[in-house]
Amino acid sequence: MLIMIKGGQVYDRETGEFVKQDLLIEDHQIVRIAKDIQATDIVDQIIDAENRIIVPGLIDLHVHFREPGFEQKETIMTGSMAAARGGYTTVACMPNTRPVIDTVETVQSIKKRAEEAATRVLMYGAITVRELGENLTDMHELAEAGVIGFTDDGVGVQTSAKMKEAMKKAKSLNLPIVAHCEDNSLAKGGCVHEGVFAKQHDLPGIPNEAEAIHVGRDILLAESTGAHYHVCHISAKESVRLVREAKSRGQKVTAEVTPHHLLLCDEDIPAPDAMWKMNPPLRGKADREALIEGLQDGTIDFIATDHAPHTTAEKAVGMKQAPFGIVGLETAFPLLYTHLVCTGILTLPQLIDKMTYIPATTFGLPFGELAEGKTADLTMIDLHHEQVIDPERFHSKGRNTPFKDWKVKGWPVLTMLNGKITWSESKKTIKG
Ligand SMILES: NC(=O)N[C@@H](CC(=O)O)C(=O)O
Ligand SMILES: [Zn+2]
Ligand SMILES: [Zn+2]
Numbered sequence: 001m002l003i004m005i006k007g008g009q010v011y012d013r014e015t016g017e018f019v020k021q022d023l024l025i026e027d028h029q030i031v032r033i034a035k036d037i038q039a040t041d042i043v044d045q046i047i048d049a050e051n052r053i054i055v056p057g058l059i060d061l062h063v064h065f066r067e068p069g070f071e072q073k074e075t076i077m078t079g080s081m082a083a084a085r086g087g088y089t090t091v092a093c094m095p096n097t098r099p100v101i102d103t104v105e106t107v108q109s110i111k112k113r114a115e116e117a118a119t120r121v122l123m124y125g126a127i128t129v130r131e132l133g134e135n136l137t138d139m140h141e142l143a144e145a146g147v148i149g150f151t152d153d154g155v156g157v158q159t160s161a162k163m164k165e166a167m168k169k170a171k172s173l174n175l176p177i178v179a180h181c182e183d184n185s186l187a188k189g190g191c192v193h194e195g196v197f198a199k200q201h202d203l204p205g206i207p208n209e210a211e212a213i214h215v216g217r218d219i220l221l222a223e224s225t226g227a228h229y230h231v232c233h234i235s236a237k238e239s240v241r242l243v244r245e246a247k248s249r250g251q252k253v254t255a256e257v258t259p260h261h262l263l264l265c266d267e268d269i270p271a272p273d274a275m276w277k278m279n280p281p282l283r284g285k286a287d288r289e290a291l292i293e294g295l296q297d298g299t300i301d302f303i304a305t306d307h308a309p310h311t312t313a314e315k316a317v318g319m320k321q322a323p324f325g326i327v328g329l330e331t332a333f334p335l336l337y338t339h340l341v342c343t344g345i346l347t348l349p350q351l352i353d354k355m356t357y358i359p360a361t362t363f364g365l366p367f368g369e370l371a372e373g374k375t376a377d378l379t380m381i382d383l384h385h386e387q388v389i390d391p392e393r394f395h396s397k398g399r400n401t402p403f404k405d406w407k408v409k410g411w412p413v414l415t416m417l418n419g420k421i422t423w424s425e426s427k428k429t430i431k432g
Contacts, residue, residue, distance in 0.1 A: 001026070001027055001045075001419070002024065002026050002039070002042060002044050002045075003024070003026075003043060003045045003047065003419065004024055004043045004045070004046045005023040005046075005380070006022050006037075006046055006049055006050075007020065007050040008021070008022075008023075008053065008054040009049075009052065009053045009054065010023065010033060010054045010370060011055045011056070011349070011352060012370075013349070013352075013353065013357055013370075016347070018053055019035075021033050021035055022035070023054065023370075023376075024037055024043070025416075025419050027419050028375060028376055028418040028419040028420075029373065029374070029376055029419065030370065030371065030372055030373070031372060031373075032372055033371070033372055047414065051382070051384075052413060053381050053383060054378055054379070054380055054381075055087075055352050055370070055381060056089075056356040056357065056367070056370050056377060056378060057088065057089025057367070057368075057378050057379050057415065057417060058086065058087045058332075058333065058355045058356060058412075059089070059090045059091075059356055059365070059367060059368055060088050060090070060091045060304055060305050060328075060329065060359075061092040061122075061148075061304050061363060062092065062153070062232060062233065062258075062306045062307075063079065063091045063092065063094065063304075063305060063306070063307040064093070064094050064309065064325070065091075065093045065121070066079070066097060066309065067079075067097060068097050068099065069098025069099065070097065072397070073310055073314075073397060073398065074309040074396060074397045074398060076110070076114050078395060078397050079091075079117075080114070080119040080121060080422075081395035081396075081423070082307070082329045082394060083118065083119040083307075083329045084118040084119055084417070084423035085329075085394075085395050085412070085423050086329040086330045086331070086332055086412060087333050087379040087381065087412030088119055088329060088379075088415070089119055089120060089367070089377040089378075089416070089417045089422070090365070090377065091120070091122065091307075092122040092123060092124060092363075093110070093121060093123040093124070094124060094151065094153040095123065095125060095126040095131070095151065095152075095153065096152075096153055096154035096155075099130075100130050100131050101124065101125055101126055102125065102128075102130060102131075102137045102142075103137075103138075103142075104138075104141050104142065104144075107125065107142060107145040107146065107147060111146070118415075118417070119422065120367075120377075120418075122146075122148050122365075123147055123148070124147055124148060124178060125142035125145075125147035125150050126151070126152055127139075127150045127151060127157055127166045128152055128166075131152040131154060133152065133157055133158050133162060134162075136162070136165060136166055136169065139166070139169045139173060139175075140169070140173060143173045147175070148175065149170075149175050149176040149363065150166060150170055150175060150178065151177070151178035151179065151180060153232060154180060155180060155182065155184075156179070156183060156184065156214050157179070158184055160221065163177075163221055164225060167221055167222055167225040168227070170228070171226050171227040171228075176227070176228040176230045176254075176363060177222070177227055177228070177229050177230065179214065179215075179231055179232060180232050181211045181213075181214035181218070181231060181232070181234075181239065182211060182214060182280070183209075183210050183213050186209055186210035186213065187207075190204045190206030190207075190210075190281070191277060191281075191320050192206070192276075192281045192282075192319065193205060193206060193208075193266040193281040193283045193284065194206055194208075195266045195267075195283070195284045196267050196284070197266040197269050198266070201272050203272065203319060203320070206280065206281050208235075208236035208239075208287065209236075211234075211235060211238075211239050211280055215231055215238075215239040215243065216242050218231075219242055219243075219246045222246075222251065222252070222253060223246075223251055226252075227252075228252045228254070229251075229252070229254075230253075230254045230256070230362070230363075231254070231256070232306070233256065233258050233261065233304070233306050234255045234256065234291065234294070234300060235257075235261050235280035235281070235282075235283050235287060235291070236287055237283075237287045240290045240291060240293070240294040243299050243300070244294065244299040247298075254362050255294070255299070255300045256301065256302050256359075257291050257295060258305060258328065259305060259331070259332045259335050259336055260278065260326060260328070261288065261291055262288070262291055262292060262295065262303075262336070263336075263339050264276075264282045264402065265282055265283060265284055265285050265287065265288045266281065266282045266283060269282065269402075272318065272319040273319065274316070274317070274318060274319055275400055275401065275404075276326075277322055277323075277324055277325075278306070278308065278324050278325050279325070292340075292345060295346070296345070296346065301354070301359075302358040302362060303336065303351075303354045303359075304359070305328030305332050306325070307327050307328045307329045307396070308325025308398075308400075309325070309396050309397055309398025309400065310323050310325055310398060310400050311397075315400050325400065326398075326401055326402060327396050327398040327399075327400055327401050328401075329396065330395065330396060331389055331401060331403050331406075331408070332355070333355070333381065333411075333412060334387075334389075334408040334409060334411050335403060335408055336351055336355075337381075337383065337408070337410030338409055341410075356368040356369070357369055376416055376417075376419040377417055377418065378415075378416050379414070379415050380412065380413050380415075381410060381411065382410075382412075382413050383409065383410050384409060385409060385411050385413075386407060386408065386409040387407070387408070387409070387411055388406070389401070389403050389405060389406045390404070411425075412425075413425040
């Protein structure tokens with residue numbers, strides 16, 4: 001099978017430029033990128049990319065696909081379709097499923113289910129059995145089964161000794177510790193950020209230190225064990241400061257931030273409505289500013305959505321009772337393009353790199369670049385098309401987003417994984 005993508009503005013990471021070029025894809029590989037490829041006779045399909053940019057397939061290293069155990073919220077199939085619609089070709093699933101991803105059997109069964117998925121589905125193994133914080137999983141076995149790192153995402157590892165033990169093991173396996181940073185003794189019972197909104201509505205707050213204290217502790221532990229330490233969904237200004245300081249000492253500490261923490265703060269929450277409830281919570285204005293600054297100066301390495309679908313019924317029970325989490329895969333790129341690139345906060349190449357090449361290289365994954373010889377994972381985006389976010393049109397089972405009705409531009413129009421089209425808005429082809 002030979003596919004040509006014709007006339008698009010192809011992103012070149014090395015120069016940061018968009019050059020009008022054609023791509024030739026043979027089976028799963030990009031075989032040629034050049035101006036005006038004359039191969040019309042031999043190709044099976046020609047895709048018209050006029051007025052579109054072509055970027056590497058987006059990569060989201062923090063998603064919750066809920067399978068096994070919570071299929072009412074999402075499945076690998078619906079989650080991966082949401083990812084494809086959002087322009088993603090690679091995702092990494094968190095292990096807070098039922099059962100937890102803490103055994104080789106569970107890894108294998110998810111791999112099996114993911115064979116037909118619309119994205120490449122990578123996964124993390126749990127740090128502790130059932131994410132209970134008590135006994136380490138068989139990390140060696142999980143690594144052999146192919147997990148890309150270890151995390152107890154959903155909960156923090158509460159004791160320093162357990163985290164240190166996990167880091168030692170992770171270091172020996174050359175895999176990262178990916179930490180959900182939350183000290184329960186400080187966070188317990190809170191449902192929003194301990195700030196303006198909590199006060200106004202008399203809601204129990206989660207203070208910044210609940211996150212930052214783990215970041216600080218773990219940076220010390222990573223320093224002594226030599227492990228690669230990665231901070232999930234960083235949200236507090238103090239955490240950004242700690243990561244910046246560790247990086248300046250040359251430590252292998254990395255961090256990700258979500259679109260919602262970059263675009264919203266607690267004062268933006270219109271009313272106590274669980275569509276705005278997630279963990280960590282939307283922080284204060286100064287935190288949001290620190291996150292943007294951290295993203296700009298490279299303290300924060302990349303963007304991950306923390307796509308966390310829940311059912312409408314679960315989210316309808318109010319701010320205190322509802323589960324934490326919002327969906328993100330189908331809105332991330334247009335939201336960030338509209339609110340960070342069109343406003344001059346990031347350049348378009350910076351945004352693309354933080355959603356492709358940087359997450360890949362941070363975790364040593366061979367994706368995130370458009371080049372001859374590379375896997376044909378790519379996304380075609382219409383930067384000009386403006387559309388309102390309509391959760392009813394999501395491929396995800398989750399409708400839980402605070403961005404409903406936001407008018408944004410920069411929508412993905414075609415996604416290709418391994419040389420196969422996994423999502424296309426219009427099937428706009430010249431041939432085939
Ligand atoms: N982020 C969330 O608010 N929720 C996540 C758990 C997590 O990422 O900590 C979930 O699994 O629902
Ligand atoms: Zn988390
Ligand atoms: Zn998560």
